[in-house]
Amino acid sequence: MQDTNFDTLSQKFAKNIYGTTKGEIRAAVLWRDLEPVINAFSPKSLRILDAGGGFGFFSQKLAALGHEVVLCDISAEMLDEAKAQIDAAQNPLNITLIHSAIQDLSADELGKFDIILCHAVAEWLVDAKSTLQGLLNLLKPQGVFSLMFYNKEAMRFHSLISGNFDYVKRDMKVKKKVKLTPTYPLFIEDVRHWFTLWQMDIFCQSGVRVLNDYLKYHLPPGFSKQELIEMELEYSQREPYLSLGRYVHFMAKRNT
Structure with a gap:
């Protein structure tokens, strides 16, 4: 099995990630x-x-603040989109683009x-634990690791409240995979253990999208997207909402 490469899906992926309310919530929480x-x-x-990092939404934001950024992605199409956006930026951005699987990144080459x-x-x-552990070889002793991952328990809960019981009984496996549905969602406690x-x-x-994905189809008059984002921020770090986030964001430092 191979890790997923978003070549041929780059435009759709970019639009779905940050061109929607879901993307605005993700950006706000992160x-x-x-x-x-x-x-x-x-x-x-x-x-x-x-x-x-795909087309580098946060790379560009951070570089605009004067930081030096290395943006790596396995998708050449994503990096082409990143280059186009970087070239179009109002001010020069210190971003180095690297076309590579993250497993191949080396501290000897990159520092x-x-x-x-x-x-x-x-x-x-395919093997998130080993890949992420390898990334830590590139982190300075007092450095910070920011990891956001797709929450398998939230995936199950969303299916349960949608009445997709057969899907849950199959451990959320389908014969025909939806291309933008993650292949290897993770349990929060497993990642905490790592x-x-x-x-x-x-x-x-x-939690990221602790409310949005559970909204009813018929919303009250005057429903406000901005208020939704405010509520997402307010409840994202409270339980049980945190653990129901479609994604979960951890930030960590070494304790040695």
Whole structure:
């Protein structure tokens, strides 16, 4: 089996990720979590690795603040889109593009980083645990690892409240795979255990889309998207909502 490559789907993927309300929620939650960490390093210019970062939504945002970013992706089409957006930016952005699987990244070639982002990648990996552990070789001793992954328990809960009981009984496996549905969703407790094994302390935990994916089809008059995003931010770090997020975001540092 192979890890998923989004060549041929790059435009659809980019539109689905950040061109929708779902994308706005993702961006709002992740930036709320990341911004204090970035500010804590201020005024230092950081080295940041965006591993599997696609067209570089956060790479561009961080580079615009004056940080040095390395954006890696296995999809050449995604990187072409990233280059087009970087070239069109109002001010020059210090972003290096690398066409590579993240398993092939080397600290000998790239050096080490203050922050590593790995967002919505793990759930497409055949062996997420080993791949993510390998990424940590590129992290500085006091560096921060920002991991967002697709939550298998939320996937099950959404199916249950939708009445798709046969699907749940099959452990959410289908004969015909939907191309943008992650192949290897992860359980929160498994990922927490990995961080313990890696001797890393999780200092920030958030659910991403803790409300949006469970909204009723018929919403009240005057329903506000902006208010939805505000509620997502308010409840994203509270249980039980955090654990029902379609994605979960962990930020961690080594404890040694």
